[in-house]
Structure formats: C-alpha cells, structure tokens
Amino acid sequence: MKKIAVMTSGGDAPGMNAAIRAVVRSGIHFGYEVYGIQHGFKGLCEGDINILERNDVSRIINRGGTILGSARYEEFKQLAVREKAVQKLKDMEIEAIIVIGGDGTYRGAQTLTDMGIKCIGIPGTIDNDISSTDYTIGFYTALQTAVESIDRLKDTSMSHQRCSVVEVMGRNCGDLALYAGIAGGSEFIITPETGFDKIRFLKQLKESHETGRRHAIVVLTENITSPHELARDIEKHSGYETRATVLGHVQRGGDPVAFDRVLATEMGEYAVELINNGFGGKAVGLKGMDLVDYDLAFALNKKREIPNKRYGLIGRLK
Numbered sequence: 001m002k003k004i005a006v007m008t009s010g011g012d013a014p015g016m017n018a019a020i021r022a023v024v025r026s027g028i029h030f031g032y033e034v035y036g037i038q039h040g041f042k043g044l045c046e047g048d049i050n051i052l053e054r055n056d057v058s059r060i061i062n063r064g065g066t067i068l069g070s071a072r073y074e075e076f077k078q079l080a081v082r083e084k085a086v087q088k089l090k091d092m093e094i095e096a097i098i099v100i101g102g103d104g105t106y107r108g109a110q111t112l113t114d115m116g117i118k119c120i121g122i123p124g125t126i127d128n129d130i131s132s133t134d135y136t137i138g139f140y141t142a143l144q145t146a147v148e149s150i151d152r153l154k155d156t157s158m159s160h161q162r163c164s165v166v167e168v169m170g171r172n173c174g175d176l177a178l179y180a181g182i183a184g185g186s187e188f189i190i191t192p193e194t195g196f197d198k199i200r201f202l203k204q205l206k207e208s209h210e211t212g213r214r215h216a217i218v219v220l221t222e223n224i225t226s227p228h229e230l231a232r233d234i235e236k237h238s239g240y241e242t243r244a245t246v247l248g249h250v251q252r253g254g255d256p257v258a259f260d261r262v263l264a265t266e267m268g269e270y271a272v273e274l275i276n277n278g279f280g281g282k283a284v285g286l287k288g289m290d291l292v293d294y295d296l297a298f299a300l301n302k303k304r305e306i307p308n309k310r311y312g313l314i315g316r317l318k
Contacts, residue, residue, distance in 0.1 A: 016068075
C-alpha cells in the first residue's frame with residue numbers, strides 16, 4: 001500500500017487538528033496508509049512516526065492545538081540532519097509529506113522537495129503571513145479572541161476614561177491588528193505596514209483628548225515597540241490615563257471557529273488530491289472562494305499585498 005505522512009510544525013494554530021483529520025480520512029479514502037509525524041521536523045529526524053487510523057482522528061475537528069505536537073528545530077537547517085530525515089522516510093517507504101505550518105515550515109518542506117521528497121504545504125498560522133493565500137488556518141480564531149479582548153477592554157476604558165494599548169501577535173504581518181482594530185472599533189492601529197512615527201502618533205492622541213474623546217483604543221502588532229513604554233509615553237504626553245495589555249499566546253489557543261474548521265478540512269483534502277495526482281513541491285492556498293496551489297518556492301517569495309483600503313477605514317472612522 002502507498003504511504004504518506006502528515007505533520008505540524010512551528011507555532012500551533014487553531015484548526016490544525018481539523019486539517020490532520022481531513023488528511024487522514026481523505027488519504028484512507030484514496031487508498032493510502034497515513035502516518036503522523038510527532039513534533040514536526042524534530043520528530044521526523046528522530047523517527048517518531050506512527051500510523052494513523054480513521055478512529056485516531058475522531059472528535060478532534062473542534063479541538064485547538066495539534067494532536068501531533070509541534071516544535072521549532074533549528075538543526076534542520078543542517079544538510080546532514082536533513083539527509084537523516086530523508087533516509088527515515090525512505091526506510092519507511094513514505095513517498096510524500098503534507099506539512100501544516102507557516103513560512104518556516106514551508107522552507108523546511110522546500111528543502112525536502114529539493115532532496116526528492118514530495119511535499120505539500122498547508123498554511124497553518126494565526127499570523128496570516130503566507131502571501132499565497134488570502135487566509136491561513138487559525139487566523140480567524142485568533143482574530144475572534146483578540147476582538148473579544150478588545151471589547152472587554154473598551155468597557156473598562158470608557159468607564160475610567162482611559163486609553164488602552166492592546167498588543168496582538170502577527171510577527172511581521174499586521175493583519176491581526178488591522179482586522180481586530182476594525183472589528184473592535186479602535187481609534188488607532190500600529191502595524192509593520194503603517195510604520196510607527198511616535199511623535200506624530202502622540203500628537204494625534206493629544207488632539208483626540210483635547211477634543212473631548214473620553215477614551216481611546218490603540219491596537220499594536222508585536223515587536224514594533226514596547227506596549228508598556230508606549231503606554232507611559234501616551235500618559236505623559238496626551239492627558240489620557242493609559243494601560244497596556246499584551247494578549248500573547250492566549251491568541252493561539254481555544255477551539256477553532258467554524259471558518260477555520262471548514263478551511264482546514266477543505267485544504268487537507270485538497271493536499272491529498274494533489275499527491276494522488278502525482279504532484280509535490282506545492283502550497284495550498286485560498287483565493288476568493290477557490291482553493292488553489294502554487295509552487296512552494298513561489299509561495300515563499302511572493303510579495304504580500306497590503307489592503308490599503310482597510311487601513312484607511314481606521315483613519316476615516318475614528
């Protein structure tokens with residue numbers, strides 16, 4: 001019987017389990033033995049690979065996290081380590097791997113592809129930073145978590161006439177901050193796409209306070225500036241009493257929302273179909289309402305499109 005494997009790598013994202021479930025059941029449907037690789041590329045190199053049956057993925061479509069576990073494994077950049085992984089796959093006669101994760105996972109899959117292993121990438125990351133797809137698995141669930149937090153903070157900010165600085169995840173992509181800022185009715189967002197001019201920003205907040213606005217919500221993408229230092233600067237220069245809240249890894253957890261479950265399920269099946277049709281070195285994506293696939297190299301190098309119109313909403317509606 002033909003054999004394929006599935007793994008999750010990098011940061012976990014809600015909906016990964018739904019994708020694993022789809023890969024296993026679709027793979028069985030097409031006549032494959034399906035194996036699960038534990039803890040990403042680390043488990044691959046260590047041979048932590050086990051067969052998955054239909055019942056092994058029962059009742060996981062609604063669960064957050066990943067039943068296969070995940071790990072960041074810098075050693076995989078070494079050729080000798082990758083050669084060891086390739087040999088493990090050959091020894092087990094596994095002909096293809098479906099990898100679920102972000103750009104780091106895609107880079108690992110590309111190196112395996114270059115070494116003759118068929119790999120299909122499924123975008124699983126809350127950051128939504130894979131340019132070859134409109135949305136990644138886990139983004140909408142993380143967004144919902146962020147919006148619910150902003151809604152709660154707005155209640156207390158209004159009560160105390162405060163400014164709240166809310167840091168969300170996203171790494172080098174501002175989509176979480178952008179969408180959460182719009183959905184939460186925030187007055188200001190700071191993302192890698194907007195840039196950060198502190199002097200201009202503090203001037204705007206001071207003007208907001210002086211015109212009688214009783215509170216303000218600032219949504220900030222991580223790694224741009226310290227949210228706590230920014231809160232102190234706002235309080236010092238604008239007149240707003242200010243608090244900072246870092247949502248952190250709470251955004252990774254929780255049961256996936258329906259959109260992520262459906263997206264993950266469809267992408268998982270699509271990935272198996274690509275393998276069954278003889279393809280490798282591909283990345284699955286969503287464009288509009290359609291599933292598409294691109295070469296992994298294209299997916300890794302495609303320039304990200306910035307939704308300028310959505311960014312304009314914040315300025316016009318604050």
